[in-house]
Amino acid sequence: xxxxxxxxxxxxxxxxxxxxxxxxxxxxxxxxxxxxxxxxxxxxxxxxxxxxxxxxxxxxxxxxxxxxxxxxxxxxxxxxxxxxxxxxxxxxxxxxxxxxxxxxxxxxxxxxxxxxxxxxxxxxxxxxxxxxxxxxxxxxx
Amino acid sequence: xxxxxxxxxxxxxxxxxxxxxxxxxxxxxxxxxxxxxxxxxxxxxxxxxxxxxxxxxxxxxxxxxxxxxxxxxxxxxxxxxxxxxxxxxxxxxxxxxxxxxxxxxxxxxxxxxxxxxxxxxxxxxxxxxxxxxxx
Numbered sequence: 283x284x285x286x287x288x289x290x291x292x293x294x295x296x297x298x299x300x301x302x303x304x305x306x307x308x309x310x311x312x313x314x315x316x317x318x319x320x321x322x323x324x325x326x327x328x329x330x331x332x333x334x335x336x337x338x339x340x341x342x343x344x345x346x347x348x349x350x351x352x353x354x355x356x357x358x359x360x361x362x363x364x365x366x367x368x369x370x371x372x373x374x375x376x377x378x379x380x381x382x383x384x385x386x387x388x389x390x391x392x393x394x395x396x397x398x399x400x401x402x403x404x405x406x407x408x409x410x411x412x413x414x415x416x417x418x419x420x421x422x423x
Numbered sequence: 424x425x426x427x428x429x430x431x432x433x434x435x436x437x438x439x440x441x442x443x444x445x446x447x448x449x450x451x452x453x454x455x456x457x458x459x460x461x462x463x464x465x466x467x468x469x470x471x472x473x474x475x476x477x478x479x480x481x482x483x484x485x486x487x488x489x490x491x492x493x494x495x496x497x498x499x500x501x502x503x504x505x506x507x508x509x510x511x512x513x514x515x516x517x518x519x520x521x522x523x524x525x526x527x528x529x530x531x532x533x534x535x536x537x538x539x540x541x542x543x544x545x546x547x548x549x550x551x552x553x554x555x556x557x558x
């Protein structure tokens with residue numbers, strides 16, 4: 283997998299927490315970055331594969347910078363990535379971003395409504411900023 | 424056995440639509456079909472060794488739903504010494520429903536939702552069976 287990558291990439295690793303709406307927001311925001319905002323600069327990695335022994339995932343995160351996207355303060359994506367590969371260069375916490383947008387509520391775990399999609403886009407934009415920062419730093423090195 | 428629930432744990436794989444199919448099937452069961460008999464737990468919490476999550480999967484029967492043969496959910500439940508009662512690999516279900524072409528990760532297309540419904544119905548029956556056997 284790594285050999286096939288010809289340019290700088292950033293790995294986005296989200297928690298996808300199943301118990302809480304914030305987990306779904308983390309997941310949708312990650313995909314929005316991958317599909318719409320930064321399709322050429324990002325890849326996503328499955329967090330559960332880290333512990334299940336996904337060597338491609340672990341190797342990628344050792345070589346390329348990663349950004350963790352966590353739903354809550356338990357920061358499972360950051361912890362998991364740190365444990366098996368290396369500390370992410372940045373961590374985005376959905377519940378923290380929600381504090382800045384009290385008008386946007388997250389209630390659904392299955393399918394996001396328009397307001398929740400708006401929140402997911404806010405989170406995606408924060409991820410996008412971090413991606414730009416990381417790649418800019420790499421270019422300037 | 425009172426208060427015992429079946430814990431349904433989808434892999435939530437983010438790379439392909441089948442991860443979303445497993446996730447949607449899980450919510451169909453825990454929120455609509457069998458809310459009083461089932462729940463889920465964050466798989467990521469298991470991978471980080473969260474004590475409450477570990478206790479939950481060790482005390483209650485678990486069903487793993489995996490999008491692909493890597494079986495991350497099943498493996499993580501086993502590595503957590505959880506009580507794995509049943510597991511589903513969605514690629515196997517898809518093989519039996521070849522006419523369905525699931526697509527979309529952010530939002531499933533209708534065929535992906537149909538596949539999730541098929542899995543949810545199977546899960547719902549399995550939950551009753553598991554709880555009957557536990558009595």
